[in-house]
Amino acid sequence: MAATHAEWTKLWSVRSTWWCLGSAVVLMAGQAGLTAISESTDLPASRIAVDGVFYLVQFVVLALAALFVAGEYATGSIRSTLQWVPVRRRVLVAKCAVLAPTLFVLGVVLAALAIAVSVPLLNDRVPDTSIGEAVRTALAAGAYCALLGMFTVGVSVALRSVAGALTVTFLLLLVAPLLLGGMGLVAALDYLPGIAGVNVMLGEGEPSPLSGNPVPYNEFAGIGVLAGWVVAALAAGDAVLRRRDA
């Protein structure tokens, strides 16, 4: 608990956190508004929210988590962190305990924001988004942001560098789908973290704009896929953190 309290204090006492959150709000509202206004759009409000998370918000989540965790290696403050909390796994848990709820709220609020901004602007050809669908999408966006944040915590600690952590997560989120798609491994796409996140937000059976296929599993299975990536990344981070000198 004490370690989490300290990490909470640390998260909110640097400007980068506020910059990340502020820019996420502006980006999300801006892209939702612009998409909804366009005459040619046929995306319902909930889909506009999903696109906003995948193309904009998730990169803010990456930046926030990588700065918060891998950034400590750049500033040298990791040595202070480990001096204060020498049980290293506790540091990893505290980082997750602070980021996960923060990012969950961020995802929920931003998805709700995107829906709220786009609904009044959409033309009448576009199908309505029910309250239930809006809530489901928002919760799913929150879950994806929280899980992606924890995944980045693991990668950051394993690689000990902001640039390294961003490169690896970018590759996994954006390049890996293209590569696998190019090799014809379309069925595997749904198990990559970025696609799984979109699948969770879309819901089972919906056609995925990324793989072209209907989403093959329900939200909980999708969260399970993401959780698998989180566990793998945190296990790698934990192994590195335990062994290496600070």
Added chain:
Amino acid sequence: MITLRSLTKRYGAKTVVDDLTFDVEPGTVTGFLGPNGAGKSTTMRMVLGLDHPTSGLALVGGRPYAELPHPLRQVGALLDAKALHPGRTAEKNLLAMARSNDIPDRRVGELLEQVGLTEAARKRTGAFSLGMSQRLGIAGALLGDPKVLMFDEPVNGLDPDGVLWVRGLMRSLAAEGRTVLVSSHLMSEMQLTADRLVVIGKGRLLADAPIEEFIANNSVSAVHVRLPDAGDRRVLAERLRRDGAEVELPSDGELVVRDMPVERVGDAAHALGVRLHGLSPRTASLEQAYLELTASAVEYGVSERALGV
């Protein structure tokens, strides 16, 4: 109390801390001395569990640092004053530190006051001078009111007032019965604050003794003789050597005699009838004793040493 037992750290093939065994006792200031690269900081990092020893033990109060329940309330340390997020204010930094170990928030204000940083509390530490960072680091070390304290070159970057303040602080912490380990590469600094000295060179223990004992064991004294005639110089040198002294001929017209009191050197000169222009006893300072002790263990030193003895 800090206990090191055969503590060893290797980086690849290089042994940086080599089989160190010593205790740091409560109620005293222990000076931890060694030339650049001797392994002082590495040793302290191992005590804090930041670096893993290759072998051996580093214990605080009989336990590894990582097993202490609220480590900051038992061990305070200033290692690297710049190991902070530059964008966080001094106050928030100490606040996070306090919360990490369930130390009451009010300690933050008290400590900032004590180290003279109240004015700079809301300033980001990236804008701090080295001296201010050092003060903040000392505030952090004292935050949990710990029984054991470690300072790695605490006076680094401090102004003369700050240096005096740190010396006084070390003395008063020890007087309160705390265990204080302070590293430095300056003997003159340690002479003023330490009760006990631990000297290392190239990672190896060179001396571990109370400061008086260190002075007694290590201060070499010598007699300088000036004489105008080269023949006389040779004769006198020969005679003194036969009587058991160690004699050097550093330059023309000069002799340096060790292991013999000045009276006996004078008597010998008189007995031989040689003409002297000078005869003076000189005692090496502690600084010189230290230089002599570590001379063979200087990592990044100049190869020639110029000792005034």
